[in-house]
Amino acid sequence: MRDKPLLRVENLKTQFVTENGTVRAVDGISFEVYEGEIVGIVGESGAGKSVASMSLLRLVDNPGEIVAGEITYKGRTIFAAEETEDGDRRLQDGVLSAETVRQEIRGNEIAVIFQDPMESLNPVFTIGGQLREFIELNRDLTGDEARKEAIDMLREVGIPDAEARYDEYPHQFSGGMRQRVLIAMALACQPSLIIADEPTTALDVTVEGQILDLVDELQRKYGTSFIWVTHDMGVVAEICDRVNVMYLGEIVEQAPVDELFYETGHPYTKALLDSMPRPDRTVTDLDPIRGVMPEAIDPPPGCRFHPRCPDAREVCRQVHPEPAEIDRVDGFSHRSACFKRDVFDVGYDESPPLDNLARGESERGQEASEVASGGGASE
Numbered sequence: 001m002r003d004k005p006l007l008r009v010e011n012l013k014t015q016f017v018t019e020n021g022t023v024r025a026v027d028g029i030s031f032e033v034y035e036g037e038i039v040g041i042v043g044e045s046g047a048g049k050s051v052a053s054m055s056l057l058r059l060v061d062n063p064g065e066i067v068a069g070e071i072t073y074k075g076r077t078i079f080a081a082e083e084t085e086d087g088d089r090r091l092q093d094g095v096l097s098a099e100t101v102r103q104e105i106r107g108n109e110i111a112v113i114f115q116d117p118m119e120s121l122n123p124v125f126t127i128g129g130q131l132r133e134f135i136e137l138n139r140d141l142t143g144d145e146a147r148k149e150a151i152d153m154l155r156e157v158g159i160p161d162a163e164a165r166y167d168e169y170p171h172q173f174s175g176g177m178r179q180r181v182l183i184a185m186a187l188a189c190q191p192s193l194i195i196a197d198e199p200t201t202a203l204d205v206t207v208e209g210q211i212l213d214l215v216d217e218l219q220r221k222y223g224t225s226f227i228w229v230t231h232d233m234g235v236v237a238e239i240c241d242r243v244n245v246m247y248l249g250e251i252v253e254q255a256p257v258d259e260l261f262y263e264t265g266h267p268y269t270k271a272l273l274d275s276m277p278r279p280d281r282t283v284t285d286l287d288p289i290r291g292v293m294p295e296a297i298d299p300p301p302g303c304r305f306h307p308r309c310p311d312a313r314e315v316c317r318q319v320h321p322e323p324a325e326i327d328r329v330d331g332f333s334h335r336s337a338c339f340k341r342d343v344f345d346v347g348y349d350e351s352p353p354l355d356n357l358a359r360g361e362s363e364r365g366q367e368a369s370e371v372a373s374g375g376g377a378s379e
């Protein structure tokens, strides 16, 4: 048995009521974060990664609302509600108020790093001033002590000449440097968990690699847990311990990172991996994922991935798969929501294959790439 998780999310649902209908952005996801691990949330644009991570601190913007599920952090209930029969939601007793989550949990316990540092940094104040003020607000340090701590933090995240650059403004820092400042801010309150929503996506790959190395190092030093949101399996491979793969509001696969890469359970995960550049294959070998992800407003019936899945069968169109445990590794579950595995007793093997668009295109795509590699593509 493992220790209790730091964070537990159960059957979380977050929706946006719009003119065109209800967007089921996050539709019943469950996962845990244990102490000291980096947990990835990966998936294509629109999968629900950001809404899911913002829901954890109840930071969903209007008209979004968490409609169901339970979020517990160190034994405190950040959110717990149930859908009533008439479709309303009812908060359970003992749930922290939104105010308490903002004051006692956010920053001190769970910090957030966003993709665009300029959203979090004020252009008219110096980097050092902002960091110092943040430290004064959140920790028992003032004046020179806070200044010294701010400089130490800048040094810690790899800002060269930290003392001199303390007095510079955000626009004098490169994108990578600004992202390092945000990491310093997140770490400044010594939180147990940092939620990072694609913080390296806008950076070039070299700088991205440096930031990922830094996070890895700091994670080891401070033992901080991370939730790392990305659309990039390369990033997942580099820093995550365990991974949640999201598709259209659902977690379709969940596994320790090596298991996900080498014992892939879900065709969507496989498609993400096949579309990832790797040193051992040429660009022409890359296999983009067929079709586009449908709208979360009107998800396909059955398995939501079935219209794009090369392995889809009739049963996949009719029955909706929930993630089920297909293996256990080092005490962690490997869950997949695909009927191909024997744990699902729904007659996948006897079910007729779907001759859908994805299959046709998949076969054509394969021929094309065979031709390309047979032609001796060099780059």
Ligand SMILES: Nc1ncnc2c1ncn2[C@@H]1O[C@H](COP(=O)(O)OP(=O)(O)OP(=O)(O)O)[C@@H](O)[C@H]1O
Pocket: 016, 018, 023, 024, 025, 043, 044, 045, 046, 047, 048, 049, 050, 051, 052, 061, 062, 063, 064, 231, 295, 296, 297
């Ligand atoms: N304010 C909003 N109003 C209506 N729908 C929204 C709103 N915010 C997000 N959504 C919808 O919720 C779904 C999930 O969006 P989300 O931003 O979480 O995706 P994501 O996986 O983070 O994508 P990306 O990689 O592009 O950041 C999408 O269908 C999106 O259109």
Ligand code: NI
Pocket: 049, 050, 051, 197
């Ligand atoms: Ni996002």
